[in-house]
Amino acid sequence: MRIADRAIGPGHPPYVIAEIGVNHDGDPARAVALTERAAEAGADAVKLQFFETDRLMSRSARLAGYQESAGETDPFAMLRRLELSIEQMAPVVERAHAQGLHAIVTVFSVELVEAAHRLAWDAFKVASPDIINKPLLEAKARTGRPLIVSTGASTIDEVTRAADWLEGIRDRLALLQCVCSYPAPDAALGGVRAVAQATGLPVGYSDHTDSVETGATAVAAGAVILERHVTHDRSAAGPDHAASLEPDAFARYVELARRADCGAAFVAVGKGVLDCEWDVRRVSRQSLVATRDLEAGGVLSLGDLTIKRPGTGIEPWRMSDVVGRGLTRDVAQDTPLADRDLAPPAERGESAQAE
Numbered sequence: 001m002r003i004a005d006r007a008i009g010p011g012h013p014p015y016v017i018a019e020i021g022v023n024h025d026g027d028p029a030r031a032v033a034l035t036e037r038a039a040e041a042g043a044d045a046v047k048l049q050f051f052e053t054d055r056l057m058s059r060s061a062r063l064a065g066y067q068e069s070a071g072e073t074d075p076f077a078m079l080r081r082l083e084l085s086i087e088q089m090a091p092v093v094e095r096a097h098a099q100g101l102h103a104i105v106t107v108f109s110v111e112l113v114e115a116a117h118r119l120a121w122d123a124f125k126v127a128s129p130d131i132i133n134k135p136l137l138e139a140k141a142r143t144g145r146p147l148i149v150s151t152g153a154s155t156i157d158e159v160t161r162a163a164d165w166l167e168g169i170r171d172r173l174a175l176l177q178c179v180c181s182y183p184a185p186d187a188a189l190g191g192v193r194a195v196a197q198a199t200g201l202p203v204g205y206s207d208h209t210d211s212v213e214t215g216a217t218a219v220a221a222g223a224v225i226l227e228r229h230v231t232h233d234r235s236a237a238g239p240d241h242a243a244s245l246e247p248d249a250f251a252r253y254v255e256l257a258r259r260a261d262c263g264a265a266f267v268a269v270g271k272g273v274l275d276c277e278w279d280v281r282r283v284s285r286q287s288l289v290a291t292r293d294l295e296a297g298g299v300l301s302l303g304d305l306t307i308k309r310p311g312t313g314i315e316p317w318r319m320s321d322v323v324g325r326g327l328t329r330d331v332a333q334d335t336p337l338a339d340r341d342l343a344p345p346a347e348r349g350e351s352a353q354a355e
Helices: 028-041 065-069 075-082 086-098 110-116 128-132 134-141 156-165 167-172 190-199 214-220 247-259 275-284 316-322
Strands: 015-021 045-050 102-107 123-126 147-150 173-178 203-207 225-229 287-290 305-308
Touching (some): 015 247, 028 086, 028 247, 045 086, 045 110, 065 275, 086 110, 102 110, 110 134, 123 134, 128 134, 128 147, 128 156, 128 316, 134 147, 134 156, 134 316, 156 167, 156 173, 156 190, 167 173, 173 190, 190 203, 203 214, 214 225, 214 247, 287 316
Parallel strands (some): 015 225, 045 102, 123 147, 147 173, 173 203
Antiparallel strands (some): 287 305
16 A cells, blocks of 8 residues: 555564654644654654534543543543644644655544545544444545555454455555553454455554554564554653653664664564453443433434443444434433334334434
């Protein structure tokens, strides 16, 4: 695949993404400063996260264990503190391009993809929890931009299913092996080759380990993209700082990765969900959620449903199966739907339509 003028794949230097994420602490100026430090460290791109707290999380949302360990007490307060609007992200995109970097964004809700598309992003990213969020994957595919999809806390079947959904954009698609634990106690680098063999796509590594050397080892394992969180201060208050690298360490990370020999022999041990990933998987995946109070006996329409965290309800890829089904009991607004709430498919309402 290519991102702007950069070819990505075997035989090319590893493409290194400095993940600013939410380490700007809600301060647009800090996001710009981190962009400058990423350029100095030799990164190829910087990445931000675009979300609206109330659009992303339902009333059932909760903190992941690593977020609680970082001192967070309220998931809504945490994310509201870390939000940047699309207008506040514009200077980051401009500064990145001025510094010769690409700008990438992870968008967490279907409704925000159009707004994000107003800026000159060089690529879009899908976070690991949204590998099951077919509507979001398809919305980003329709932008025409290159797309990178993380595969943390997922099974190989979930990975290949997502790749099948995106078959039409294979020429601008890449996947990242990832461990959704912060920091990750196991690099699980065998998943790089396992995902590549299963999908035939370019595969990289999203690194949440503590080591500055893991990126180089990942490149030796066949990774063609590296993504690593960068922060101004690992001791700062916030959910991701402790699992990130400060600029000097990030520069060393990039240097080691670029020295590594691509394609060195590495044993693939398969792809699966590690024990340390289940908590983040439940908290950060999204489910089908009621947009209003729904009564038993009613027939679900598209307007009755949205997609929000947590991932304890029906997965978003099943949207087309759920629309037109009857409800067996009341479902409160902003509550994830469960299979027990639905009448069997044979009892679909004849007049139900996807609005």
